[in-house]
Amino acid sequence: MSCVLFKLSFTFLLIGAVSLLNISCNSKDTDLNSTLKLSGDNRKELETVLAYYKNKGDMDKLRAANFLIGNMKDKFSLTNRSNQPFNQILNLIDSIWDHGNSGVIDNTKYLQRKWDSLSNIYGPPVINEKDKDYDYSTIKAKYLIEHIDHSFSVWKSKDWAKGVNFEDFCEYILPYRIGTEEIEPWSLRLYNEWLPYLKKKELDSTLKISKYINDYNSYKMKHMKMLWSYPYDFTTTEFERIRVGNCKMSVHYTTQVLRSLGIPTAVDFTPRWAGSNNGHEWNVIFLENGKAHPFDAIHRGLNIDFSWRKIAKVYRKTFAKQILSINTEYLSEIPKDLVENYAKDVTSEYVKTSDIDLPIDNIEGHHYAIISSYHGFEWIPQDWGDIKKGKAHFRNIGVGNLYSIFIYHNNKYTRKTQPFFIDTLGKIEFFKPDFKNKQEMRLERKFPLTPFMKNIMSFIIGNKIQGGNTRDFKDSITFFTIADTPMNIKTVEIHDHKKYRYVRMWIPRGGRGDMAELEFYGLSPNKKDTIKLSGEIIGDPKIDIRGKRYYTYPFDENLLTYYLRPRGGDPWVGLDFGKAQRIVKVRYCPRSDTNFIEVGDEYELFLWDLDDWKSLGRRQADSQYVVFNNMPKNGLYILVNLNKGVENKIFSYNGGHQIWR
Template identity: 30%
Template structure:
């Protein structure tokens, strides 16, 4: 019965929808008395009808595979009490590994769906509805928002497929509606706004959520939704768990809230899930779970599709042909909201004659290693139309055949204006000068910029009296840089000093004498600070993380003359590394075709006779894994 897809940041659980008609009939029989309770209250009756329509699609996952792993929550609780838990806690990882060894992976264990229609009672729904309508009297904004948003994003009695609990709303309301602030003025401000100012109250809730729960790397391996009581107990989770918990907290306190997500970024191998709340006018505010302030960071990320979790399925949804569309691409409770985030276009592709019998085709993006489907559409009269696709991305047509996903046609760029340019190699050739195999992200760039303003100095006195400044880093290092030194005398001590109010994020520092010979020298104090060894370990992926305004001193034992200093900041090391071997590939006739292999002799690797208008991929055959597709435009790499 189960089919669980685990992405890096998004977990989607898919069950068969074929049993829904039977369950709908069963629901009417079990819960029909709830409607008679609210015959005189049209608003509540509307909410009842909304829930009854949704109930056939709702279920909890249950079974030994879930219950055996419940042991993680009291373990985490004890760690929390001792304030001894971290994002990558070794004790918790060991405990998890022991559970895996004993029980196997949780997603491979025995579990099944317990449909709400078979267990829900009228009393449970009545308690849920009455609680929400009491909130509506208490929170001023709930009197203004639309009935649709109130039903979709406040009324729901569950968030995901977590095990049902009776008091989750009351528990979360009791804590978060009564937050204790650090001072009397702040407490008075909170009490004044919690019933009248949606955004201020939501911000207060988010701040408290961030203090109360956090991400844990080990929990990425836990595929199931977590009930509120377990989340309150362990207070640790993966991104998805924190999003669901935040949704529950917001709804329990009258903030209309749900989750938006992308199954896969258009320019990355992972997906992401985040929260979104709705203001009085119906406009939305997306924000990352358990972060502060409210907001979401889309830096360096490109969007092909974004979906919103709805409680009531779309009436327009129809189940696609099972053997033509992967089941992780659809769900009746997903609403396409891509155009709320980026500019979109409809894409029409011609159906190849060999695929003319296919009812559905797919469209995909590259995930750093392979093409992966993003969306599906039905074929009509020899064409397939993919609606509202995010612009400024490279796509390719795809199809599912005997369980294998394949591509068709040439990849194409849907540019920022909505025009399509096919990336088909031409007979014209060009030389390309490449500096990276993967784009430098804003996150990495910040660490690299941290070196700007740092200085290399020299002295014959350990206290550096009368020191001579040899070189100042004036621009952000882009790779393993070289500073040419012309000292007037020999010096015994050389140093690297960070810029004012900046920490040391240094991957490597190398010194070369006047003959170009690398010097074997280590920083002082390396015995008391072993992480300093990372500066001279020859590994660009390790780095020293030091203090503000720190001076790192190198003692050569005697005065020496240095002609060059090579330095590299903390980075992703995806720039061209001297002496590494690189292979350039282009996409041609449905495969990646190698067009050249070279050993880099500088920070640039050049390939000749490359077909123009090609989609390219650069492999480092010496080391590394990250790589990204690009085109070559005006002598620059353009990443997608």
């Protein structure tokens, strides 16, 4: 065949391919044409893919190719060209893994110091335009064809994928990228690596396969807070090399592994929890019966705990661009980070939702309003809504949260309502302080105790507090065994008139320790007052504890440090008083969030009054609670520890109790 004849045949194939574009996965021919126009010198690569499947007569794969190319316009890789010095951190992490599975975790502080040093020299890593490589300009036909063929192969051949329809296949199995990672041929490689394990374990369902992979990865890989500020997404090979990352990195990797095996997998996220300025991402698999099953990536088990979080909005990432009902003429009235072009609202799959229609004054000339939750003293944007006929309209808003409505203009927010609470029935309750009716308020925390933290605090249950007069505690007696989860600092009186030189906390089999502070008290010379006893810190004689700071943590008067059981040896930590002492009481505190009231600290109470937070006064705590008298009822309050801490949460007060909002 001559070159001229080949070119003519190729052209006719492309015309035929383009004529079939209207049957794609919700991707329009205008989207494809737009991508092709942008692709420049790379256009031939994209057209080759379409011609290839047209020539084979495979209309489903042609539709799939059109879906990918038609939605390629905003897809790009971020390659670290602007912040290359930070690559040495990744290489250092890689080298530390050679020292064992716990090496990176044991060197977290060292790595953070290296990161901080680089940030001081070069500034924190920030994305630059030169880091971007748009897919339509760089992606190759061979890569796309191999990826599409593999995706179809697992979709058609695996029993767990046979019930997946074409639209869901396009979104949750087919995509060649998840975020802004560099393009690499990952799908067939991951499939070949994991398939032998599945066969060996005889795993034959979406749930079993996903749990096995997530459990395995939770042992091999870890989360690292330091990398929250690293702006580049890892490829699968880079994540396997580094084996640590932020939540997004682990979610992306898990998504790619599961999709390579034909398991339909999505990425769900909340940009910001209600009551927080932080968000989260997690995975969702679709079971054979079509039911969605969410879970945290690289956590043992296949679940996710929402009990300690409040949800305003949840979205599901999509490869296809979503149609938003926004008049672009007034787009400036909506903050850019609230416009989710590649995500769909799935809030109602997680919590009960309500539509909100509230009258708003003085909104002439405005077309959109912003609904916000809060974080401490700040209000955090959550969603946008239409303004019509003097009302702001919001859809699918998570209930059980405190909100307020704003107008966004010239990059500034203007409040248009007082704070209001939406209950589980969708009823709206506004708060206006009643200064005529007063109340006494006894406050025990500045931030609620979450189920997550309460579970951590429970890890000290079963620990034994003991005394003895031999260094190996062969003659030990148990003063008490911790039987309940303490909510703050706990004091236990000891009614034993014998004297003991040695004391310790002993951790039972399966226990972790998790003790933040442990204090022993004896009698003063006047035999009436108690005094805190001090001594040499000791542990199992078989362990050299010199230089191991975690042995000092229960005795350092710092509630933010805590003792965990050591590797090897008997799990205990204690004191040698030098001579026998009578023990009259023990004070202890588990690892915690330290958001309870601490004796000696000063607290300030604030009230929301019309348009701002106003101080109601300060109190120094002389007990594990503070009392404020003659406070207005029906208010919203925030309690702040003026000595330490950053977490505060809005609450109301009724019936003698703080009600967290």
